[in-house]
Amino acid sequence: xxxxxxxxxxxxxxxxxxxxxxxxxxxxxxxxxxxxxxxxxxxxxxxxxxxxxxxxxxxxxxxxxxxxxxxxxxxxxxxxxxxxxxxxxxxxxxxxxxxxxxxxxxxxxxxxxxxxxxxxxxxxxxxxxxxxxxxxxxxxxxxxxxxxxxxxxxxxxxxxxxxxxxxxxxxxxxxxxxxxxxxxxxxxxxxxxxxxxxxxxxxxxxxxxxxxxxxxxxxxxxxxxxxxxxxxxxxxxxxxxxxxxxxxxxxxxxxxxxxxxxxxxxxxxxxx
Amino acid sequence: xxxxxxxxxxxxxxxxxxxxxxxxxxxxxxxxxxxxxxxxxxxxxxxxxxxxxxxxxxxxxxxxxxxxxxxxxxxxxxxxxxxxxxxxxxxxxxxxxxxxxxxxxxxxxxxxxxxxxxxxxxxxxxxxxxxxxxxxxxxxxxxxxxxxxxxxxxxxxxxxxxxxxxxxxxxxxxxxxxxxxxxxxxxxxxxxxxxxxxxxxxxxxxxxxxxxxxxxxxxxxxxxxxxxxxxxxxxxxxxxxxxxxxxxxxxxxxxxxxxxxxxxxxxxxxxxxxxxxxxxxxxxxxxxxxxxxxxxxxx
Numbered sequence: 288x289x290x291x292x293x294x295x296x297x298x299x300x301x302x303x304x305x306x307x308x309x310x311x312x313x314x315x316x317x318x319x320x321x322x323x324x325x326x327x328x329x330x331x332x333x334x335x336x337x338x339x340x341x342x343x344x345x346x347x348x349x350x351x352x353x354x355x356x357x358x359x360x361x362x363x364x365x366x367x368x369x370x371x372x373x374x375x376x377x378x379x380x381x382x383x384x385x386x387x388x389x390x391x392x393x394x395x396x397x398x399x400x401x402x403x404x405x406x407x408x409x410x411x412x413x414x415x416x417x418x419x420x421x422x423x424x425x426x427x428x429x430x431x432x433x434x435x436x437x438x439x440x441x442x443x444x445x446x447x448x449x450x451x452x453x454x455x456x457x458x459x460x461x462x463x464x465x466x467x468x469x470x471x472x473x474x475x476x477x478x479x480x481x482x483x484x485x486x487x488x489x490x491x492x493x494x495x496x497x498x499x500x501x502x503x504x505x506x507x508x509x510x511x512x513x514x515x516x517x518x519x520x521x522x523x524x525x526x527x528x529x530x531x532x533x534x535x536x537x538x539x540x541x542x543x544x545x546x547x548x549x550x551x552x553x554x555x556x557x558x559x
Numbered sequence: 560x561x562x563x564x565x566x567x568x569x570x571x572x573x574x575x576x577x578x579x580x581x582x583x584x585x586x587x588x589x590x591x592x593x594x595x596x597x598x599x600x601x602x603x604x605x606x607x608x609x610x611x612x613x614x615x616x617x618x619x620x621x622x623x624x625x626x627x628x629x630x631x632x633x634x635x636x637x638x639x640x641x642x643x644x645x646x647x648x649x650x651x652x653x654x655x656x657x658x659x660x661x662x663x664x665x666x667x668x669x670x671x672x673x674x675x676x677x678x679x680x681x682x683x684x685x686x687x688x689x690x691x692x693x694x695x696x697x698x699x700x701x702x703x704x705x706x707x708x709x710x711x712x713x714x715x716x717x718x719x720x721x722x723x724x725x726x727x728x729x730x731x732x733x734x735x736x737x738x739x740x741x742x743x744x745x746x747x748x749x750x751x752x753x754x755x756x757x758x759x760x761x762x763x764x765x766x767x768x769x770x771x772x773x774x775x776x777x778x779x780x781x782x783x784x785x786x787x788x789x790x791x792x793x794x795x796x797x798x799x800x801x802x803x804x805x806x807x808x809x810x811x812x813x814x815x816x817x818x819x820x821x822x823x824x825x826x827x828x829x830x831x832x833x834x835x836x837x838x839x840x841x842x843x844x845x846x847x848x849x850x851x852x853x854x855x856x857x858x
Contacts, residue, residue: 293703296703303696303700304686304689304697307689380682383645383684551652552593553645555650556641
């Protein structure tokens with residue numbers, strides 16, 4: 288029990304540190320949030336164009352696309368924050384200090400991920416609220432609770448992918464952080480972020496079944512467009528949790544392999 | 560004596576380490592890095608054809624450091640000092656051999672070892688945008704030290720090294736290298752490690768800061784019986800700070816002992832440590848530094 292408490296406290300070290308870093312770069316964070324909002328609004332405007340003169344169709348198209356844009360931003364931010372924290376530590380040279388501290392790697396990575404999720408929720412919320420005001424969207428027919436619950440369950444599996452993505456900057460501080468976009472773009476392609484997966488070619492469509500993004504988008508759209516209750520999205524929630532239960536240990540294992548490789552080849556050092 | 564020993568055993572149980580064992584025990588440690596050979600201008604595909612060459616960073620190193628000793632490792636750049644420190648810090652796996660800290664294997668009892676060691680590296684690695692205190696409180700949380708207690712300890716350590724308390728809340732990027740290095744020393748010491756690994760902690764510091772760090776290391780050894788592994792390529796510093804010294808060259812320990820013993824081994828009892836290094840390697844330390852530079856990064 289004591290160990291669990293001390294590990295929870297230790298994981299807070301990463302949350303606090305990342306929060307302090309974000310505060311130091313507050314003006315940049317505001318610029319990035321503004322960029323996220325502009326991106327979501329641009330995508331939403333495509334929905335206005337597609338909806339034509341039918342207000343119901345406009346609302347459906349805009350919400351469909353805005354949900355995709357918000358989730359895409361959330362996902363990218365999650366990957367980015369987890370990978371960037373590792374890349375940043377590699378640049379500053381602090382990764383050796385972090386890696387020789389008496390904390391389990393799970394604690395370390397969970398700390399990074401908690402910060403990424405909290406910050407991701409905050410930023411996604413700002414983007415969604417901005418889109419609601421910009422498009423004058425009526426969310427009376429939406430079940431926000433179901434949507435938030437789906438996002439929370441999806442976070443688990445996205446984290447597993449984030450842990451795998453964090454391997455890139457661990458091995459290459461110069462190019463690794465950018466390489467994490469590979470994961471995000473794959474999810475973008477197969478999960479139906481801006482389109483229904485039915486438009487995917489026959490050979491590609493089966494892959495969408497393996498992406499947690501597919502279930503997350505389907506359920507969040509059902510919750511926001513058709514007021515789907517928690518019970519109605521239950522099967523997707525269970526699937527998301529199962530994928531998360533598989534992906535988180537898999538992500539940790541992949542990160543562990545990269546750490547062992549880095550320790551064998553002396554890649555953790557920045558200089559000296 | 561018996562009472563003292565039983566108290567020591569009691570402490571050992573609480574600390575999960577054997578304080579009666581040698582602070583450091585290394586047996587036949589070796590580490591080879593495989594790095595890309597010389598970059599040649601042979602087109603895009605040349606990158607994939609480049610062969611790898613082996614750099615022997617540490618070769619068959621065996622030594623023991625008793626508790627409470629300041630043990631120096633003296634050698635030129637790229638001689639293997641940092642690799643040895645990284646192996647003991649659980650950051651690099653050795654290819655062969657074994658390293659133990661107070662009886663614990665660094666590769667098997669990693670978590671317990673990490674609780675009881677700390678390290679000061681040649682470059683003060685910090686989140687430079689954050690203040691000294693924000694960096695130190697991050698370390699405090701990682702080591703499970705209450706933040707208030709940590710601040711008190713850190714401010715005390717920093718004051719003893721002549722660091723102005725008012726600057727503890729300033730970003731590290733606004734501080735001189737000497738001040739950053741003092742924060743690095745404080746970060747390593749406030750966790751009360753039973754073994755402190757100092758990898759060229761004074762390199763690049765001005766003479767006053769250098770002296771303050773050296774004095775502090777000597778003080779903690781006297782007051783707390785701390786064990787310190789201290790690497791340097793500064794002969795005078797090694798002679799002033801260390802109880803015993805090992806000379807490392809091309810990854811090998813070529814001699815170890817007290818300064819007097821080393822001088823005797825080298826056949827120059829009246830000479831300096833520089834003379835000892837020259838007698839044992841056939842090279843001047845400054846020249847050995849230059850000689851090692853192309854491969855220095857790996858070792």
